[in-house]
Amino acid sequence: MSKKFYVTTPLYYVNAKAHIGHAYTTVIADCAARFARLLGRDVFFLTGTDEHGEKIKKSAQDSGKTTIEFIDGVVEEFKKLWSKLNISYDHFIRTTDKQHCETVKLAIKKIYDKGDIYKEKYQGLYCLPCEAFWTKEQVKDTEGLCPDCGRALELIEEENYFFKLSKYQSWLLEHLSKNPDFIKPKSRFNEIKSFLEKNTLQDLCISRPAKRLTWGIEFPEDVDFIVYVWFDALLNYISAPGYSVNDMQFNNIWPADIHFMAKDIIRHHAVFWPIMLKALELEVPKTVFAHGWWKFDNQKMSKSLGNVVDPFDVIEQVGVDALRFFLLREIPVGLDGNFSWQAIFTRYNSDLANDFGNLVYRTLNMSEKYFDGIVTGADVPIPENFAQVLSSMKDKYIECFTACEFSVGIESVYTFISVLNKYIEDSKPWTMSKEGRTDELNNFLYAICEGIRICTVCLWPVMPQTCESVMHQLGIPADFSVNDIDWGIVKDYKIQKEQPLFPRIDVN
RNA sequence: CGCGGGGUAGAGCAGCCAGGUAGCUCGUCAGGCUCAUAACCUGAAGGUCGCAGGUUCAACUCCUGUCCCCGCAACCA
Numbered sequence: 330m331s332k333k334f335y336v337t338t339p340l341y342y343v344n345a346k347a348h349i350g351h352a353y354t355t356v357i358a359d360c361a362a363r364f365a366r367l368l369g370r371d372v373f374f375l376t377g378t379d380e381h382g383e384k385i386k387k388s389a390q391d392s393g394k395t396t397i398e399f400i401d402g403v404v405e406e407f408k409k410l411w412s413k414l415n416i417s418y419d420h421f422i423r424t425t426d427k428q429h430c431e432t433v434k435l436a437i438k439k440i441y442d443k444g445d446i447y448k449e450k451y452q453g454l455y456c457l458p459c460e461a462f463w464t465k466e467q468v469k470d471t472e473g474l475c476p477d478c479g480r481a482l483e484l485i486e487e488e489n490y491f492f493k494l495s496k497y498q499s500w501l502l503e504h505l506s507k508n509p510d511f512i513k514p515k516s517r518f519n520e521i522k523s524f525l526e527k528n529t530l531q532d533l534c535i536s537r538p539a540k541r542l543t544w545g546i547e548f549p550e551d552v553d554f555i556v557y558v559w560f561d562a563l564l565n566y567i568s569a570p571g572y573s574v575n576d577m578q579f580n581n582i583w584p585a586d587i588h589f590m591a592k593d594i595i596r597h598h599a600v601f602w603p604i605m606l607k608a609l610e611l612e613v614p615k616t617v618f619a620h621g622w623w624k625f626d627n628q629k630m631s632k633s634l635g636n637v638v639d640p641f642d643v644i645e646q647v648g649v650d651a652l653r654f655f656l657l658r659e660i661p662v663g664l665d666g667n668f669s670w671q672a673i674f675t676r677y678n679s680d681l682a683n684d685f686g687n688l689v690y691r692t693l694n695m696s697e698k699y700f701d702g703i704v705t706g707a708d709v710p711i712p713e714n715f716a717q718v719l720s721s722m723k724d725k726y727i728e729c730f731t732a733c734e735f736s737v738g739i740e741s742v743y744t745f746i747s748v749l750n751k752y753i754e755d756s757k758p759w760t761m762s763k764e765g766r767t768d769e770l771n772n773f774l775y776a777i778c779e780g781i782r783i784c785t786v787c788l789w790p791v792m793p794q795t796c797e798s799v800m801h802q803l804g805i806p807a808d809f810s811v812n813d814i815d816w817g818i819v820k821d822y823k824i825q826k827e828q829p830l831f832p833r834i835d836v837n
Numbered sequence: 838c839g840c841g842g843g844g845u846a847g848a849g850c851a852g853c854c855a856g857g858u859a860g861c862u863c864g865u866c867a868g869g870c871u872c873a874u875a876a877c878c879u880g881a882a883g884g885u886c887g888c889a890g891g892u893u894c895a896a897c898u899c900c901u902g903u904c905c906c907c908g909c910a911a912c913c914a
Contacts, residue, residue, distance in 0.1 A: 340914085382914075517841095524909085527839080534912075559914060601911095667849085679862080693873095754877060759872055762872085
């Protein structure tokens, strides 16, 4: 029986269209999902959209549409992008899905009955337009104005429901100490750990009065309140696999193996979410993985600066797989990266067009030119300089991809690609051809084809479309398994060369 | 003295945890090759590893101090 693998992206808030950051998280998750499939694991890959909250209602009004019309439009755009990027999700959840709403109500009721949710009056500084409470600490530097929009705050008093985070603080700390891989990368683990050690958790306000917030899930048995969006959204991770609806499926899938998200929402996933699960008496996810942010030309991307990168633009320029490759190769997951057109063109030309694309093209070209595309390898032994490189590459690749260190993992594949290019140079196949050393030439080409095939299998989670095309051009089935990362798996190649995979882009 | 991350060739990074010829990618320069997408291969130039002390036979690597940059600082999804 194959081991299951449950991977998620956050649910994207649909008050605006997708930008490069959304694409990044999703591509990371897709790469992890595809790698897990490569290992033969039974994958459930979840993504979706977070659709509640007054902000969305307002965005809809601004655009002159009804709320649901507006949301449907944005969701359509997200799905279009994922389809374009070859995102292989198994399920797309929307927080407006009926089943999800039912699950949220049920979960709240369960926690309430247990005594971990209570109702209380409190007062605080509130910004009406932003619909947010601010602490005195937060407005210290803004002279009492809203840190977000700069407008005046009001001191208001109201009643709300609270979730007892504080009750589980010591449990969570203990969980961290027993599970060093619970939060990754390590720097985030330390950040959350010291946060938990040095602060007392305040109970989380999980409702909004219905008179103020209408677009959301009603509180069970109290229609005067709406569930706060975060509490609603996080529960998607259990509602999608069927919590309380399809126990058999749910028990097969839960707990999540890995939740991916950007670093700004690590606290919700590494503190609130596990405590919610604990209160529900469910297992917590195995790993919560926070990645960094992309800057543009070393500046923060923001709408006000007008420098937000649209993934569709990038795809237009360099293609889907080059974007996926760039996002995964350019920076180690976890650190911030810098997006610039120069950086992506450089990556494209040197890594994709020159090193990999050209390697494939020159090899296929020789195969057709010298043997009409028929290359056989019944008893061809592995060249001695390949054996060592292949085995260390394979180990490193699997180790890195398992740990979601895609950047270093891709680098290790490139050490092999580089060896292949060098091998062509050293073997001088054009001389073999001139001197009529046919068998030698065939064996040489077979070796290069095997090398390309192996690299292609490794790169499939990163660039699925391109790698499928390479397999097709090699005349072999586009099946991908970790077992294929070995010498001599394919015996015969029937080459059908197509256009270069990545035509060079002239930047000037 | 709130917490954390970082300052290494023109650019971007690795190395530091387990001290001992400073490495990678891009760029630059020179050469080679021609199957190939002006691609590929070889070689060279270029760094007193933020600064100042200390430990040591020996420090980018450990310790102390100091300067600078960047996150986080609780409900912003």
